[in-house]
Amino acid sequence: MTVFPAFSKDDVIATLKQAAPNADIDTDANTIAKHQSDQDGLIQSPDQLLAYITVNDKDDVKGVLATARQYHLPVVPQTTASSVVSGSNALSNALMISTAKLNQIVKIDPEDQLAVVQPGVINNQLNQEANKVGLLYAPDPGSRTFSSIGGNTNTNAGGAAALRYGTTKDSVLGLTVILADGRELHLGGQTYKDSFGYDLTHLFVGSEGTLGIVTEITVKLFPIPLGKTIAGAAVFKDMNTLAKAASAIRRAGTYPSLMQALDRNILLAMDKLNNTNYANDGDAMLVVKVDGSNEQVLAALQTIFDQYNGQQVQLTDDDKKANSIAGLAMAMFPAIYSDQSKQFFMSDLTVPLSKFATLMNYARQQGIDNDVTIFTACYAGDGTVHPIIGWDKNDEHIPAAVINTVENLYHKTIELNGTITGEYSVGALKAAWTNQQLGSNVDYLQQQIKSLLDPMHLLNPKRKIN
Template structure:
């Protein structure tokens, strides 16, 4: 590329040599996220701007040279959305890590994209406030990445996904200009909802440089209930009744038999499920006091009526934390059995059992382990495939299982992604789900905001 040296020189002039990485041994660490099967390329450079103005300079320099930009946070994504393409500039936002403002009276925070999710949660907690979205990687993923993929987490059943907590954004557009969307007020319907357009856009429309986030009053210490069922079908009956009866726990997670077994071995503890448990349902209520006790008692009764072999409720923080740790440890536990890749499909809550059963059949067909955990409260399931990455045959089988799970999710009236995004591994499936007209509208929006296809080309869909 004849313009490459000029682009690098211009980036160095704008950011300084320490913030422009070109050594392949260094830039290789920024080539991909946590999805091992998604394609990736080799970047021309990795840049780490430390201000909004520097982000604007990077965008303008790349636009003038026709060099694509791939925005990236911490790299914790699970769809390949932050994966580099050949000769791109990877724009890393982790140096933009300031919590600009915490407004206790209006219950909002203004943050830059490089702020770590857990750091924000800890900071607002000191003001008696709560930032709800809690992806599994909340202790190292960044707010920018959460915004780009519209991340969810364990608390979605009660508090919603990331977009439900976003009031406004600042975004650098393809011409380097700075767009401000949204507002700081509780209500506001002036114009198109541009904020929600950019949340979940996976860096294909611009670079988010700031977010105004809605906060909640800090919840009460949660009570925790665990119920073990002889079969996933019984757990599914319980989930359906919880929804039908209008209960809204702050957390409702499900683990299948494979997940239970690997976690008990990994943590060297028993979850109380007993031998041969088919499923585990984990619920919490953060309503506090008698309200929480009534909610958990109602959940206990539903699980008992649905055929649970064991139902146990605790208000002990340490015991509840241990149970939640078991749910969060599933991927780490599976890692001891081989390489893993996790899928992300969301189905109607009445179809969770069908999805789990279908995954068991897919696992038997391909001869690989598939463990299913997920957010039972909203139907967002994470079937995780265990395979040997050094075996071409097993990699091919993992791809086959991944595709079969997506097809299963769609056949059950679901969606190909509930919170991880489309990225560079589900483009074909996005087209299947949205259809021709839906894809045409996506491409027209992309062309209007990014006519040169500058931002993250090839992610989500091809123009």
């Protein structure tokens, strides 16, 4: 087909330089290749960006969006490129807009217990600064040492502490957002309650940059709890028994900040790496941590571990020992990833609290039926199940057995009234499941919302909803 182009790449770059004079605009092949795919995403993008643009202020953002409208170009927002669902991969002839240099903590206000930050601020950086005035930023995704508040906001990132403090949306009080047409919105504010108008603030939290570009975020901060830190771990006969113990802990008024279940395959991997013998005494381990606690909580945990015949029980209120026990929750990663012959994919399937053992047992059986290596962990306080599937790192394509296992897990999760993404968001990886997850009516409404706020469908197209 013969095409007569209306503009050239040079035309776009010239317009960008005028519209966003303070931005760093890169078009060289090495820079484009570096930002082509998310570092941890499963899907590698074959597409090439038109330009990678690092903005330095809000006017740069508006200029990039004006250029995108003029030339009908897609815009992909990216900060640390740490999406695990390929949510900020390159698109063909797209403008990638990086907010990495918008990385200032505007203020930390101990009196109002909040912080105002730019999207490029790293999660743990904010938490460390808040700690200096006796506060903490609670959302704690596993990526908190390198993921940004902007990316966490765009994906509504969660973590182990969501059990006690909620996910990112529960800490976001206000946003400054620039729409595709250049309008700047100030949503929410600096109050802990606000019932005026529709809740547009949380419409944008988790929207993956498909509705607007976030340039400032106001978040609540929590006081660092007083009292002792208690941590405990126990091995149980099977996952169903562990689930009963976890339910008892949730209902006992202990308010854990961590409650993680590990399956038999994880225990075997940890035993192999660390010369322990957890798997000798059962198929499942529960790791619990409670912040700002007391002797009553310690006694309650001991009673529950005993009631459900927990083995190799570790339970303490000594800070140093507690941190070591709580560290068992993260010890699964070096144990699993020590197998250098495999590459891995981890998902985030969330089901009702009473169903997490059902899904974990199903995952284990899927591994057996499909002859697939699968390790499964769960945040036993909020029902988020993390199956980690491995296959030969030399395979050019993902094996059919792995794809079949993942699809079966997605279907089972929906069947259990769960969601196939609890904290990683949708990205490009799961966008095809929108109709099955949400149903036709809600799917259509989501498309209408997208069209209202981004009528040209320029912002991160084919992500979040497809």
